[in-house]
Amino acid sequence: MSFSLNNKSSRRKGVVSKFYSNLLVVEDIETGKQYLCKLRGKFKKQRIRPITGDIVEYEPIVGNEGVVENIINRKNQLNKPSVANVDQVIIVTALEKPRVPYEIVDRFVLLVEKEGLPIIIVLNKVDLLAEEQIIEFEKIYGRLYPVLRTSAKTGVGIDELKSHLCRKVSVFAGMSGVGKSSLLNTIDENLKLRTGEISERLGRGKHTTTTAELLRIASGGWVVDTPGFASLEMAGIQSQELREFFVEFENEKCHFSDCSHVDEPGCYVREMIKKNKISRSRYESYLKFLRELKEKEDSNLPR
Ligand SMILES: Nc1nc2c(ncn2[C@@H]2O[C@H](COP(=O)(O)OP(=O)(O)O)[C@@H](O)[C@H]2O)c(=O)[nH]1
Numbered sequence: 624m625s626f627s628l629n630n631k632s633s634r635r636k637g638v639v640s641k642f643y644s645n646l647l648v649v650e651d652i653e654t655g656k657q658y659l660c661k662l663r664g665k666f667k668k669q670r671i672r673p674i675t676g677d678i679v680e681y682e683p684i685v686g687n688e689g690v691v692e693n694i695i696n697r698k699n700q701l702n703k704p705s706v707a708n709v710d711q712v713i714i715v716t717a718l719e720k721p722r723v724p725y726e727i728v729d730r731f732v733l734l735v736e737k738e739g740l741p742i743i744i745v746l747n748k749v750d751l752l753a754e755e756q757i758i759e760f761e762k763i764y765g766r767l768y769p770v771l772r773t774s775a776k777t778g779v780g781i782d783e784l785k786s787h788l789c790r791k792v793s794v795f796a797g798m799s800g801v802g803k804s805s806l807l808n809t810i811d812e813n814l815k816l817r818t819g820e821i822s823e824r825l826g827r828g829k830h831t832t833t834t835a836e837l838l839r840i841a842s843g844g845w846v847v848d849t850p851g852f853a854s855l856e857m858a859g860i861q862s863q864e865l866r867e868f869f870v871e872f873e874n875e876k877c878h879f880s881d882c883s884h885v886d887e888p889g890c891y892v893r894e895m896i897k898k899n900k901i902s903r904s905r906y907e908s909y910l911k912f913l914r915e916l917k918e919k920e921d922s923n924l925p926r
Pocket residue numbers: 747748749750751773774775776777797798799800801802803804805806817818819820823
């Protein structure tokens with residue numbers, strides 16, 4: 624038995640769900656009760672600070688207030704927005720209103736592959752599409768990742784999406800206007816996220832924080848709604864490693880082990896494109912990204 628006020632046994636575990644300037648909301652892992660927490664002073668000296676999704680040890684003080692003592696080691700970390708312990712990224716896209724180019728989908732895919740996280744692709748607004756459009760999309764992406772057809776308007780595919788979110792932390796990403804917030808509102812009507820680009824723009828000024836919020840959904844799981852990644856810039860990717868993030872390229876099968884799949888003889892990737900085993904649009908995105916990365920590298924060279 625211990626009578627110390629700083630008794631370690633009163634520490635509990637919780638998940639960081641959101642921030643209010645220098646306070647954070649911690650949801651107790653067992654009870655789900657929310658505590659508004661301060662950080663223990665030692666965090667000021669340390670380089671590491673909690674982010675959304677962190678599992679922390681905290682100590683309840685009075686009422687719903689507490690103090691965060693410790694961050695449990697992160698499984699992984701996504702940046703812009705900063706989220707810890709992500710299980711998967713749901714890339715939401717649309718083919719009408721807005722007509723998102725495949726190239727943009729490939730940029731999101733690349734950024735998530737770079738982080739090594741599992742991907743699920745959601746084609747939303749299928750109520751606006753002809754079957755042929757959906758099939759074309761599924762031909763390209765269905766052999767690489769799970770692809771779900773959804774409509775936040777008609778409810779198509781919502782139950783399937785829910786089942787993929789169960790017991791996981793999922794980050795929703797995708798271009799503005801594709802229906803991320805609408806899908807989440809359909810999944811759990813209590814979320815009441817702002818939808819529509821105009822309200823989204825108005826909403827931005829009101830919040831003092833730009834950090835991501837972790838939302839618990841009734842059917843099970845945690846989600847983070849994002850306004851897309853802050854930028855689709857391919858920061859931190861080297862041109863030579865780009866090919867590794869295109870999962871369908873079997874790089875080791877080319878004649879040259881460092882083949883860039885552009886014009887080298889004995890290129891297996893280009894062979895597979897001819898045989899329709901690799902999608903031409905994916906390859907075109909690859910060539911475009913490769914050019915961009917090389918231009919950036921050339922312009923960074925000392926003169
Ligand atoms: N027709 C149709 N419209 C949708 C669907 N999902 C969302 N929308 C509309 O698309 C607009 C943008 O949706 P929103 O959820 O704000 O997109 P976000 O920027 O990705 O969060 C809103 O006007 C929604 O009503 C859908 O499945 N079908």
